[in-house]
Amino acid sequence: MIESIIVFGGKGGVGKSSISAATAVKLANDLPNKKVLLISFDIAHNISDLFSMDVGNKITPLTSNLWAIEPDPNVYAEEYTKELIEKMKILMKQMPIVGMIPQIEKFIDTTFTAESIPLALKNAMFFQKILDAEDINSQDIQFDIIVADFPPTGNMVALFEIPEDQVKVVLKYSLNFYNSVKGAIRNFSKVFRQFIKPFDDYEKRKELGREIFNMIVELEKRGERITELIHNVGSLRLVSIAEKPSFEEIKRARDLTERYITLDAVHINMLIPKKYAKKCKFCAQVSSIQQKYLIDIKNEFQGFKVWESNRLEQEPIGFKGLANLATEIYENTKVSEILRPNP
Ligand SMILES: Nc1ncnc2c1ncn2[C@@H]1O[C@H](COP(=O)(O)OP(=O)(O)O)[C@@H](O)[C@H]1O
Numbered sequence: 001m002i003e004s005i006i007v008f009g010g011k012g013g014v015g016k017s018s019i020s021a022a023t024a025v026k027l028a029n030d031l032p033n034k035k036v037l038l039i040s041f042d043i044a045h046n047i048s049d050l051f052s053m054d055v056g057n058k059i060t061p062l063t064s065n066l067w068a069i070e071p072d073p074n075v076y077a078e079e080y081t082k083e084l085i086e087k088m089k090i091l092m093k094q095m096p097i098v099g100m101i102p103q104i105e106k107f108i109d110t111t112f113t114a115e116s117i118p119l120a121l122k123n124a125m126f127f128q129k130i131l132d133a134e135d136i137n138s139q140d141i142q143f144d145i146i147v148a149d150f151p152p153t154g155n156m157v158a159l160f161e162i163p164e165d166q167v168k169v170v171l172k173y174s175l176n177f178y179n180s181v182k183g184a185i186r187n188f189s190k191v192f193r194q195f196i197k198p199f200d201d202y203e204k205r206k207e208l209g210r211e212i213f214n215m216i217v218e219l220e221k222r223g224e225r226i227t228e229l230i231h232n233v234g235s236l237r238l239v240s241i242a243e244k245p246s247f248e249e250i251k252r253a254r255d256l257t258e259r260y261i262t263l264d265a266v267h268i269n270m271l272i273p274k275k276y277a278k279k280c281k282f283c284a285q286v287s288s289i290q291q292k293y294l295i296d297i298k299n300e301f302q303g304f305k306v307w308e309s310n311r312l313e314q315e316p317i318g319f320k321g322l323a324n325l326a327t328e329i330y331e332n333t334k335v336s337e338i339l340r341p342n343p
């Protein structure tokens, strides 16, 4: 059962991916009995680079209890749309009369393809699939903790708006589909009126409508399930550096995501270490600007856990580098506090 979904958000370049990966490594190390999945929602995936391992669009084991995936939302959206169209075709062939129309498939509207779905929604659909317990069961891995590296604010909000948007897209397609079936019936009955009774069986039409309606309701239920899951076990962490643009970004992110997920902590990354701050005039200057924003951010996010991390001398890459970054961030913080900073 998914116990925790930790989502990292913030502006590009502030260290979201690095901190997500470092957190996943730390949790997996400290909790050997928990299965941890690290997932990236940036189109420019970099989990592979961070771990110097080939991850890609499949759940890939990194250690005995840590997995990662860089999903290709297109691949999933293609499977999804194909499946839906297949289901509708089957449904239609099972229909009395409609199913008898020769070459009925030609009339089916198959314009519902992966290309017709916006990227944010494709990502969202994939996120749902990962979070949906039923799908996870079918993959035989039951994750306990999911660490998600989210894109900057705009796309991040789209990821939470899934259920509504997804239902809208499928509803639109279903209406097109239904209309195309009606069109087929109309054409057919014009030509073959003398051979067969026109399709005017209201009950049968209603049945078709009801089946399609149920498919949409199923989807909506799944959406509700996911929304509830994120609501119950989701934890948002906003990452910033001590500068104005990324500080503004995390304020926006906080406001826009409030209704979907609980904000638990703020990370202030890439601070100049104190021992260097006075070493040169330039360093002192930059450091004093950082200290000003550090205070501003802490004031703005009073009551939330704030984790500070210095800029490391070496890029935090590979298991060792990421573990170093985790130590820099969390020091001796207990793992239970990392999971729930504000119990
Ligand atoms: N605390 C840190 N010290 C040094 N380098 C860092 C630190 N955090 C991140 N980096 C480096 O900064 C760059 C951007 O980090 P990344 O995690 O890719 O940011 P984002 O995902 O927010 O775009 C990367 O090269 C990463 O290795």
Ligand SMILES: [Mg+2]
Pocket (backbone or CB within 6 Å): 013, 016, 017, 018, 042, 046, 149
């Ligand atoms: Mg990134």
